[in-house]
Amino acid sequence: MHISVASRYNLRQDSGVSKSSGKAAAKRPDGMPVGTPFQSGNPEGKKPGTRNIKTILRDLLNIADTVVDNEGVEYEVTQLEHICAKLVSMAKNGDLASIDRVFDRLEGKPSQSLNIGGQGDNPVVTRGELVVKLVKPKGSSDE
Numbered sequence: 282m283h284i285s286v287a288s289r290y291n292l293r294q295d296s297g298v299s300k301s302s303g304k305a306a307a308k309r310p311d312g313m314p315v316g317t318p319f320q321s322g323n324p325e326g327k328k329p330g331t332r333n334i335k336t337i338l339r340d341l342l343n344i345a346d347t348v349v350d351n352e353g354v355e356y357e358v359t360q361l362e363h364i365c366a367k368l369v370s371m372a373k374n375g376d377l378a379s380i381d382r383v384f385d386r387l388e389g390k391p392s393q394s395l396n397i398g399g400q401g402d403n404p405v406v407t408r409g410e411l412v413v414k415l416v417k418p419k420g421s422s423d424e
Contacts, residue, residue, distance in 0.1 A: 341360060342360045342364070343360070344359065345357045345359050345360075346360070346363070369383060
């Protein structure tokens with residue numbers, strides 16, 4: 282006796298009524314029949330003109346304030362410059378995380394070497410490039 286997979290698991294969705302029981306097929310809370318393929322929560326995609334977070338942050342950080350120094354001179358200073366000044370001030374006061382951030386932005390993060398299994402006199406180490414040392418097996422001839 283051969284039973285198809287669709288009938289065994291009641292996967293037919295053509296009528297909404299189960300062939301075996303005659304009852305209506307189960308529904309999900311959103312009204313779709315159980316077992317329907319996934320549909321995106323936003324099938325139409327992002328609306329035209331919607332700005333991404335990077336653009337919004339750039340615009341906000343470029344807003345300028347007028348600042349007056351101790352001598353009465355006015356300067357235009359952006360929000361980004363305020364934040365950078367605060368970061369430098371915290372670094373000057375000894376905050377190690379701020380010091381790391383300042384140097385990472387200026388010099389880039391330091392490169393790290395990675396040992397991927399070399400042994401003794403046969404190192405396999407990476408430092409921006411891969412260095413491999415090939416060794417003949419013991420007992421091989423120089424043909």
